[in-house]
Amino acid sequence: VIDIRKLYDETSHFTFDPSFMATGSCKSRITFIDGDKGILLHRGYTIQDLAEKSTFMEVCYALLYGDLPNAKQLKEFEHNITYHTMVHEQLHFFFRGFRRDAHPMAVMCGVVGALSAFYHDSLDIHDPKQREISAHRLIAKLPTLAAMSYKYSIGQPFMYPRNDLSFAENFLYMCFAVPAEPYTVNPVLARAMDRIFTLHADHEQNASTSTVRLAGSSQANPFACIAAGIACLWGPAHGGANQAVLEMLEEIGHKDNIPEFLAKVKDKGDNTRLMGFGHRVYKNYDPRAEVLKKSCDEVLAELGINDPLLELAQELERIALSDPYFIERKLFPNVDFYSGIILKAMGFPTSMFTVLFAVARTVGWISQWKEMMEEPSLKIGRPRQLYTGPAQREYVPVDKR
Numbered sequence: 001v002i003d004i005r006k007l008y009d010e011t012s013h014f015t016f017d018p019s020f021m022a023t024g025s026c027k028s029r030i031t032f033i034d035g036d037k038g039i040l041l042h043r044g045y046t047i048q049d050l051a052e053k054s055t056f057m058e059v060c061y062a063l064l065y066g067d068l069p070n071a072k073q074l075k076e077f078e079h080n081i082t083y084h085t086m087v088h089e090q091l092h093f094f095f096r097g098f099r100r101d102a103h104p105m106a107v108m109c110g111v112v113g114a115l116s117a118f119y120h121d122s123l124d125i126h127d128p129k130q131r132e133i134s135a136h137r138l139i140a141k142l143p144t145l146a147a148m149s150y151k152y153s154i155g156q157p158f159m160y161p162r163n164d165l166s167f168a169e170n171f172l173y174m175c176f177a178v179p180a181e182p183y184t185v186n187p188v189l190a191r192a193m194d195r196i197f198t199l200h201a202d203h204e205q206n207a208s209t210s211t212v213r214l215a216g217s218s219q220a221n222p223f224a225c226i227a228a229g230i231a232c233l234w235g236p237a238h239g240g241a242n243q244a245v246l247e248m249l250e251e252i253g254h255k256d257n258i259p260e261f262l263a264k265v266k267d268k269g270d271n272t273r274l275m276g277f278g279h280r281v282y283k284n285y286d287p288r289a290e291v292l293k294k295s296c297d298e299v300l301a302e303l304g305i306n307d308p309l310l311e312l313a314q315e316l317e318r319i320a321l322s323d324p325y326f327i328e329r330k331l332f333p334n335v336d337f338y339s340g341i342i343l344k345a346m347g348f349p350t351s352m353f354t355v356l357f358a359v360a361r362t363v364g365w366i367s368q369w370k371e372m373m374e375e376p377s378l379k380i381g382r383p384r385q386l387y388t389g390p391a392q393r394e395y396v397p398v399d400k401r
């Protein structure tokens with residue numbers, strides 16, 4: 001009888017790194033993070049510069065093609081994206097198969113995966129031109145599908161995309177306009193939306209991006225790969241945290257209750273975590289959280305909203321950052337800590353928060369997929385395991401067990 005565990009010593013050589021704490025899975029030229037210093041660069045540009053000075057479309061171009069576009073390239077790119085904003089009319093019927101109270105992320109997992117059934121003309125993953133068309137289609141159609149999943153959940157008619165508007169303006173329009181009423185997009189909100197998209201555009205090999213790359217390594221089509229990324233993003237330890245932050249703030253309710261809540265977090269008995277805090281890579285303030293905090297003030301001022309949740313979040317941050325538990329573990333606010341407050345002020349329900357994250361991250365996912373597909377030799381991703389089950393044993397017939 002073979003002792004399987006012995007085989008590891010004799011024949012197998014691999015690194016055991018559960019949760020990939022220290023394993024690089026690929027080379028990439030897209031995004032750089034220095035977690036200790038709190039630095040995030042896309043194609044070499046700081047996230048602060050991109051959020052302040054660029055539009056999301058420029059960031060998309062840089063992530064996909066390696067450099068910021070000049071004016072002509074940007075115009076052409078914007079044209080290529082707006083060309084694909086509509087979805088196949090048949091998808092409307094696909095939506096109608098879902099329950100109205102379905103979580104919009106559940107709907108997104110389904111409809112984005114189903115895009116491969118509608119756009120099979122761009123499924124040749126070995127043709128760079130077809131890969132590019134798929135990338136444009138995904139970037140362009142995600143906002144349309146996200147807005148449709150919102151409209152469907154509230155029982156309002158779908159709004160067709162408007163290509164005379166910017167990416168962010170069009171998204172707000174599709175979410176909040178109704179056919180019977182005139183609708184003007186508030187430029188402050190459109191700018192904030194654009195910035196939120198930029199801040200969530202890419203973040204190197206996080207769980208959902210690694211999922212997209214792993215799915216892509218089997219040569220699955222890009223629509224299926226992005227659907228896999230969306231499914232992974234949904235979890236509260238990842239993109240679902242923005243929804244969880246708002247729910248947590250509502251549960252705390254008042255700043256007087258913060259010490260009691262933090263005591264529960266530190267006690268770890270029921271695994272309560274301070275949502276929107278901590279990050280696998282950042283052991284310093286997440287630079288995206290800083291930009292969002294500023295944006296939050298602007299949006300609330302523009303809308304004349306005095307949200308007690310913002311005050312509560314600021315107080316929670318202040319107390320946590322001076323608490324030895326959080327200091328010792330280097331737990332700082334991450335991108336999700338303030339995003340929910342802005343999105344709520346804009347009128348989005350909490351269930352849509354992670355969907356908006358998916359709209360923004362689609363460009364990161366597809367840029368990483370494109371980069372992987374451009375490698376001269378693509379090998380399927382196939383992690384190993386440390387087997388801890390029984391060694392080989394005798395089969396015993398059922399009547400003798």
Ligand code: ACO
Pocket residue numbers: 236237238239241265272273274275276277278279280281329331334335336
């Ligand atoms: N609240 C309380 N304690 C925490 C938190 C938190 N938010 N995050 C980590 N810790 C503690 C852990 O309990 C652990 O303590 P220990 O050393 O006493 O056991 C220590 O800090 C290290 O935590 P890990 O879980 O090992 O850290 P990891 O890198 O695996 O997790 C993660 C990172 C998942 C982001 C974690 O910090 C977390 O759950 N945060 C809350 C959810 C969240 O905000 N997610 C969004 C992340 S950003 C994004 O995806 C966009």
